[in-house]
Amino acid sequence: MCPNCGSIRILCFAAWLRVVSSIPVVVVCLQLGLPVGETLAADAPPQITYDDHILPIFRQKCLSCHNLDKKRGDLDLGNYTSLMQGGSSGEVVVPGDSDSSYLYLLVTHESEPAMPLDSPKIPAEMIEKIGQWIDGGLLENTGSTAQVSKKPKQSFALAAPSNERPEVVPMPPRLSLEPVSHTPGTTAVSALATNPWSPLLAVAGQRQVLLYDTQKSELIGILPFPEGVAEVLRFSRNGSLLLAGGGRGATSGQVVVWDVHTGERVFEIGDELDTVLAADISSDQTLIALGGPQRVVRVFSVESGEKLYEIRKHTDWICALEFSPNGVLLATADRNGGLFVWEGWTEREYLTLKGHSATVAGLSWRSDSNVLASGSEDGSIRLWEMENGGQIKKWDSHGGVASLQFTRDGRILTCGRDGHVRLWDQDAKQLSDVSGFGDLAVEVAFCNETDQMIAGDWTGAIRVWKAGDGQAMNELSANPPTLAERLDNAKQELSASEVEAQSAAETYRLATLAANEATANHLKAQESLRQLQQQKQTWQADVVTLKNKLDVAANDYEVAEKRAEVLIQAVPALAEAATQAETAAKALLDDAELLEATTRLRQSHRLRAEELAALEQSKPDRSQALSSFRDQVSATEQKIGALTTTISAAEQQQEATAQVAKSAGEKMAASQQTSELAGAARSKSQQHVTHWENEIAFVTQLNRLVAEHVTSRETVLERERGHAEAVAKVEVAKQAATAAQAALTEAEEELARIAREIAISKGIQEPAGSPGQAEQVSQVSE
């Protein structure tokens, strides 16, 4: 007891004693068995205790062989009592004497067999700690120090097993999307689980558990799991809790529980020496069972966190376990094909289900708890009834089943070594068969809310299919990028889309210009064509007029010609007639009539001759006029011909410009659309950037709040601890005072007795004792 006291406490106690008693402090200390010097030393070295210092060393270095399950050399270092019992070679530690302690000699390699076997010495500081611990008297823990439980008691217990749809849909609030780790490569998916009552999928990653909304196929939260890798994920039957069992291979394993509604980690259970491969929480949320390579199923109380019992019947690694939905039974299975059903509350064995010849990789209860499905590496899927443990159905698939789950409505989803995912009814009828993985399919989960089949493979790919038609939906990742990366990506995307949008806008502008120009060209061409056609019409009218004129001229010419011909014959005839007449006249002088006739003839002849001469004279003019008209006509017709060619060229040009204008218009329309899209993309990118900026801000805020919360909680705890310590100190002091008082009383009684005896002896005879003694006695009695 005493070495456990802190020096300060002793000083206080001493001071207190000084007040209440005149007995010197040293005496009290001696009575209490305290080394005076040590207790009074101001800075006593920190105490090395088994629980705080030594067990962690043993865990790291020794417990893989010397644990409760293995006990090499019949030695278990995993708890204080068994360590004190020693091993097959007797006690391994001697209190206060490390140099005589076998354990110490082995770890320092001063004695054979050097420990740990076949390995270099454990680090010097660890050896030093062990030495100090032994020399310090093998303290188990800080003993008399008041313990304030680090872990407040949990109460998640439900009044009854809860398998019904809860009133509030179990979905997490907004959570951090900052991954704990993002790795360059991916590895096999280690666990998947879907919430029974909400579109929520949990995916195990490296040191984290990811939450996906299966409806939106969107990452909605990341729960840190610094313990390692979760090998099993489970939602409680009412969907309100999420369990992750896992850890680090050959190092540590535990189960971590989160509250789905708050996204907060609520407690941890288990302290395995290897990872946890299988775990579940009972439907009334009072029990948690876990198991792993240590071959033992341990069942804990959720309320106290204490281990209730262990199942040691399995001969190989525990690979699967599940509580029945009604909370009564617990099925556990191992790597050797062993499969048992236990009464969860009483730890009694209920059934042994014999049949599997290899690792039972998956266990799942039908929702009515009457049928258990098991899938094994031996390639078989089996259904068992729970009356007598009879096998009611067995079929083979996958060449090794890796994972299996009963859906809420009694279908069975399986996956396995062949890379396929299959959905069955209970008569082994295949309802759906999908593949697409390049490697083993290792985990499945069925989302009852969205009727989706979800599976993960050996390479880390996670795919989602519709259950009805097996249509592939999308892919999820167990390795999302960090927010910073996402923001970077979004920013890059934004700048890219900005560039894109700009260039699209420019293209649009240019296209508009080009289109306008093309339209103008087209109009111009149209105009010139119109003009040409007008000209042609004019000219065509001219030709008609000219031709008319030509006709007239030709007619004139013709008429004149014919007149001339007539005249040419008539004029000599007239002349002759006139001459004849004259002659006759001469002859017949004075024939007046004749003379008159002769004169008329002469006149007529002269007139006719004149007419002829005029005709003769005007003939070239007429002829010229005629040919000139003819020339004009032909010239105009030629012009028209040329014009027609020009027109057809102009027509072609007009068509071409129309084409150009049309395509330019189309181009413009297209580029307008592109530009609009690019603009939309830009704003979307902008949204992304904002989104991730938001998320980062959120995470920062969250972290700050969490840190504050932790600090304040620690402060509270510290205060509580301080308070409790003070109370305990007072208690100890009180006890000591009582003891001292008792001792004092006893001493006084003793004195009184002696005094009485002296008195009696005095009464009988003369004082025989030395005067000094009597003096002393009398002094004391005063």
Place this chain on the structure above:
Amino acid sequence: MHKALFLPAIYLVSSWLSGAAWATEAPALRALHVYPRDVQMTSSRDRQSLLVQAEYENGITRDVSTEATWVLSDPAIARIEGNVLYPLSDGTGELVVAYAGHETRIPVVARDTATSLPISFRVDVMPVFMKTGCNTGSCHGAARGKDGFRLSLFGFDPAGDYFRLTREISGRRINLAELHESLFYKKGTGQVPHTGGKRFDTESEYAKILVRWLEAGAPDDQGEVPQVTAVEIYPEHAVLDGLGANQAINVRAKYSDGTDRDVTTLAYFMSNNDNSATIDQAGLVTAQNRGESFIMVRFGTHTEGSHFITLPKDLKFQWQEVPANNYVDELMFKKFKKLCIQPSELCTDERFLRRASLDIAGVLPTVEQYEEFLADPDSHKREKLVDELLSRKEFVEMWVMKWAELLQIRTTREISYKAMLRYYNWLQERIANDVPMDQMVRELLGASGGTFTNGATNYYQNETNTLKIAENVAQVFMGMRVQCAQCHNHPFDRWTMNDYYAFASFFSQIGRKQAEDPRERIIFNSESGEVNHPIGGRQMKPKFLGGAEPDLQGKDRRVALADWLASPENPYFATNLANIVWAHFFGRGIIHEVDDVRISNPPVNKELLEALGRKFTEYQYDFKKLVRDICVSRTYQLGTQTNETNANDIRNFSHASLRRVRAEVLLDIVSYVTDTKNKFQGLPAGARAVQIANGNTSTYFLTTFGRAERGSVCSCEVKIEPNLSQALHLLNGDTVHQKIQTGNLVGKRLEEGKSSEEIVEELYIRCLTRRPTDKEKQELQVILAAEEEQKLALEDVFWGVLNAREFLFNH
């Protein structure tokens, strides 16, 4: 001759100080070896380490790698770092190694130096498991693995190992997201508790190989993977000078694609005699006590060895010339010289007479023979004796018995008494008629017909399991225990599962049917039936063990096998039989045990064994001639008394060893000296125990003294180790006492009027092939004088002699 000029002064001084072995002057350098003898580098990652060994005139060798100077004719092709060459660019050149005035040149070729080969699971990763002990039988190589993880023993199943490592428990053993979290890596490097401890450091080459493989995505090999075709160990032999002397080992593997690799860091090292030389896993041999050791390397399925001799530091040894009787002695003496051992002196004529009689014929010489032999002045009388013994029928009986053990002649559920007798008679006829061994083996293995009509067919009734027949044939006729290879590649020999099943398929077509007589079966060639490989299930084509794959179209597979087995093409047949014969006369084979021939159990005198095998073949497999060679050799005639140099030798036959007389012979000589008769099943009264046909018949005496039950072909069936029940049986049991009484030899001699002294002398000669010494005579005289009843006293003396170790042992 250049010694004075070139040896460094320091070397001379140190040699003088320590006092060289032969003389005061330092031994001259005889040769400078550079290993390997050529360098070929074929990728950017390739490298080749080298070592230089100096061999001196006195036979001592020294590792001078660090003292020698290394110069590369073309420095552009490779760089030298320590004793390792790393390629720089393509080209050829010469490495010139000089030390103490000697110079050795080796060719260096570098090509494809720009190519970096992708990492391979089989070529790169698997050797790490072997080297660091992951896949040994006591660790993950155990049949059920260790702590939940199994690797195939010494990597006989790479595909299975790849599967188990990567996909048996997905996500646990390898983690491709966080490579350094991979459990197999963390366990091996001791970062997490590991029952097998820390096997290698994170900075080691092994860890780097594993990480490189993980970085590549833990790929499986695609397509053809180069196979190791040969493994070379250097130096080929070494003679270490005293405790603490070191010699590095260099290992190179040749691959089926024509490349080679320096696998010194990846090979697993073993010494078969840690008392003489130890080797660490870095490949450094350290000399311990005087003796021989075989330093072995294992890489892939190959085991190779190098012969190391450790001599005391600065041993002074001068070989005393002794005459050699024949080639046996010549080869023996050669080995003795290497080991600096002087053989013991010749044994006395008395000793030789007793030894040869017991060994060759299983009898003791009679008093008359004794007198006659001792009196014979002929200098070749020992040879005459050997010839005489070889001509006796007892010699035949002795070897019939030995063969009956190897052929397991005994009644079983399958073999009736009659069939067993036919089998025995068949064997007896063969040996009695000097049928050559090869012919006998051919008749035996190719035997067809009824088990009554052809006795040899019973061989296939003894054992009806195809695989076991193959194992037995290999063990008896080739001296090899191939059983290991049934489930995994042989850990200490070259035999792979392929070899095993291909060999077994010679016996897959043995037909058996019932004959008219219910006790008789008919063995015939069924011409159908195959053996499948258990991994992958492919059908195995018959292939001779260590030999070719014959064309067996239309042939009886067994006949083909027998033809090959008993032919000089089979390198093991003649030497194995010679070794069996040798072991009979020395109590120990040149390869010991005689049926444990493997690379890791080399012959103590390879040349001798080969010579014996050669002779045996030359003699047309007439082993009588071989026996003669052995028995007339000086080696066989050496005394048991050791000298200073051979006191510790128990392996090299440098002196005769004490051997307890085997059960049958012991009973026979006890019966002979006591003049009594035994009755065994199926034999007339007075028959010798050696003549018992049936392995299943025995007496308490024979069983106690370790007669072979012939239940297996193992040479360990015959037990000659003394034990308490043997001693008690001789002292208190009924055999000795009763036989003395029944034979009443003493009584008869007394009736003949012989004196006690004469009778004692006869008893001594009868039993021990010598007269009593004067001291013995005097002491016996005292005892005899004290006893009134002379018969009782003399019988006590008789009893005493029979209980003497001198009687029970051949020496």
